Amino acid sequence: MKKYYKLLKFEFEMKKKLLFVCLGNICRSPAAEAVCLHKIYEQGLQDYYEVDSAGTGSWHVGNKADSRMRAAALRRGIEIKSLARQISLHDFYEFDFILTMDKDNLSTVESLSSKAGQQKIANIQPLLKFARKTNIIEVPDPYYGGEKGFEDVLDLLDDAIDGLLASPEIIC
Numbered sequence: 001m002k003k004y005y006k007l008l009k010f011e012f013e014m015k016k017k018l019l020f021v022c023l024g025n026i027c028r029s030p031a032a033e034a035v036c037l038h039k040i041y042e043q044g045l046q047d048y049y050e051v052d053s054a055g056t057g058s059w060h061v062g063n064k065a066d067s068r069m070r071a072a073a074l075r076r077g078i079e080i081k082s083l084a085r086q087i088s089l090h091d092f093y094e095f096d097f098i099l100t101m102d103k104d105n106l107s108t109v110e111s112l113s114s115k116a117g118q119q120k121i122a123n124i125q126p127l128l129k130f131a132r133k134t135n136i137i138e139v140p141d142p143y144y145g146g147e148k149g150f151e152d153v154l155d156l157l158d159d160a161i162d163g164l165l166a167s168p169e170i171i172c
């Protein structure tokens with residue numbers, strides 16, 4: 001696997017830019033960003049990727065991730081450091097992949113993308129398309145639920161991001 005990354009680096013000298021998107025950018029997408037960064041560092045791939053997250057909504061802009069989500073991630077040795085921001089049209093030019101958590105995020109992102117014009121480069125995909133251990137197609141919003149919801153989110157993200165980082169679609 002590493003040799004493909006080496007080819008990518010030496011032939012193109014470009015990083016793949018991944019943006020994870022949910023509604024509030026305080027639970028699912030900041031967790032996805034942190035899980036992805038954790039795996040990138042574990043696999044020594046930090047020269048090949050840039051990772052960020054954003055929300056379709058603006059209510060929590062500037063806030064830390066939800067304390068329940070941060071605590072659940074920390075129990076797995078993963079620190080969520082990001083502050084919430086809202087997705088912007090610029091993101092469609094800036095990122096190679098925009099990975100959405102649920103159908104609502106996907107449809108909001110797709111309709112925003114149509115306003116970004118012809119120069120856009122982002123490839124928009126539901127993140128769980130890359131999951132290998134489940135047929136679930138949406139990462140459920142844990143915000144109004146109990147602690148288990150946050151653990152379930154992390155399990156889904158763990159699986160999907162393993163699949164994402166191994167996917168020829170992302171590597172090539």
Ligand code: 4NP
Nearest residue numbers: 022023024025026027028143
């Ligand atoms: P997220 O969860 O989209 O995973 O960040 C949510 C956080 C806050 C709200 C909704 C979803 N909210 O309505 O404030």
